[in-house]
Amino acid sequence: MTVALITHPACLAHDPGEWHPECPDRLRVVLRALEHEMFLPLLRETAPEATEDQLGRVHPPSYVAAILGISPAPGEHVSLDADTVMSHGSREAALRAAGGAMMGVDAVMQGWAHRAFVATRPPGHHAERHTPMGFCLFANAAIAARHAQAQWGLARVAVVDFDVHHGNGTQDIFAADPSLFYGSSHQYPCYPGTGAASETGVGNIVNATLAPGAGSGAFRAAWRERIIPALDAFAPDLLIVSAGFDAHKADPLAQLRVETEDFGWLTQELMTVADRHCGGRLVSVLEGGYDLEALAASAALHVRTLLLG
Numbered sequence: 001m002t003v004a005l006i007t008h009p010a011c012l013a014h015d016p017g018e019w020h021p022e023c024p025d026r027l028r029v030v031l032r033a034l035e036h037e038m039f040l041p042l043l044r045e046t047a048p049e050a051t052e053d054q055l056g057r058v059h060p061p062s063y064v065a066a067i068l069g070i071s072p073a074p075g076e077h078v079s080l081d082a083d084t085v086m087s088h089g090s091r092e093a094a095l096r097a098a099g100g101a102m103m104g105v106d107a108v109m110q111g112w113a114h115r116a117f118v119a120t121r122p123p124g125h126h127a128e129r130h131t132p133m134g135f136c137l138f139a140n141a142a143i144a145a146r147h148a149q150a151q152w153g154l155a156r157v158a159v160v161d162f163d164v165h166h167g168n169g170t171q172d173i174f175a176a177d178p179s180l181f182y183g184s185s186h187q188y189p190c191y192p193g194t195g196a197a198s199e200t201g202v203g204n205i206v207n208a209t210l211a212p213g214a215g216s217g218a219f220r221a222a223w224r225e226r227i228i229p230a231l232d233a234f235a236p237d238l239l240i241v242s243a244g245f246d247a248h249k250a251d252p253l254a255q256l257r258v259e260t261e262d263f264g265w266l267t268q269e270l271m272t273v274a275d276r277h278c279g280g281r282l283v284s285v286l287e288g289g290y291d292l293e294a295l296a297a298s299a300a301l302h303v304r305t306l307l308l309g
């Protein structure tokens with residue numbers, strides 16, 4: 001299968017500060033792992049900058065202008081909340097992270113790739129319409145979903161999210177719109193506090209909660225028994241994946257016990273769903289993952305599965 005790898009060096013220049021877990025080395029180790037010869041078949045593409053109009057499909061223009069107006073000098077930082085920090089390079093990184101996610105959609109819709117992996121940062125799934133949050137500035141996956149509808153006329157778009165944290169931003173953006181589906185497995189209770197099973201939107205939100213300490217069995221059951229059946233019932237025209245690897249047992253930010261191999265298993269399951277409903281069209285967007293070794297191994301297995309499946 002033809003798989004696009006979409007990234008940009010500007011995403012390495014977003015610097016939330018020394019000791020911040022969402023560090024440039026996260027992306028560095030992922031890209032280094034993808035230099036292995038088994039990844040030579042990847043179609044390597046450069047993420048474009050999102051336009052303000054494209055961001056405006058999800059965020060109010062005043063929010064887009066406010067974020068893009070924050071322009072710290074080199075070496076300076078501006079904190080938007082306790083976790084979310086902008087540096088000199090953040091503006092371009094955020095534009096290319098959102099633009100890369102949309103390019104992934106274009107790749108699978110134009111047909112020059114069957115699947116895409118968007119290796120960018122900052123991540124996006126905590127950014128709400130009006131609020132930056134949890135290391136996230138723009139809601140990259142949701143922006144890609146809206147792009148698929150606006151640019152390509154797709155009726156039904158699903159975002160599924162296996163990051164260990166609940167994607168409160170994606171849920172916030174999707175909850176009232178039955179043309180969009182959001183399904184997430186996440187540790188609960190945990191940051192950001194949302195994602196109870198009772199949060200169901202207009203019947204288009206599925207939150208599968210996992211107790212701290214849950215491992216492979218509970219993780220796979222959440223997908224097999226809760227999220228994938230609902231996703232099948234929704235029957236998306238495109239599947240977007242918020243791919244965070246911080247449910248891994250080695251991750252320092254949460255307490256799940258997911259193994260590297262579980263990410264390969266889930267990737268295969270999601271590819272099968274995409275084959276059933278939408279000609280295999282699947283766009284995966286990097287979210288979290290904070291143990292560098294586990295992140296690199298898990299992301300590499302994810303992309304290898306996308307290539308070989």
Ligand SMILES: [Zn+2]
Pocket residue numbers: 163164165244246287288289
């Ligand atoms: Zn996370």
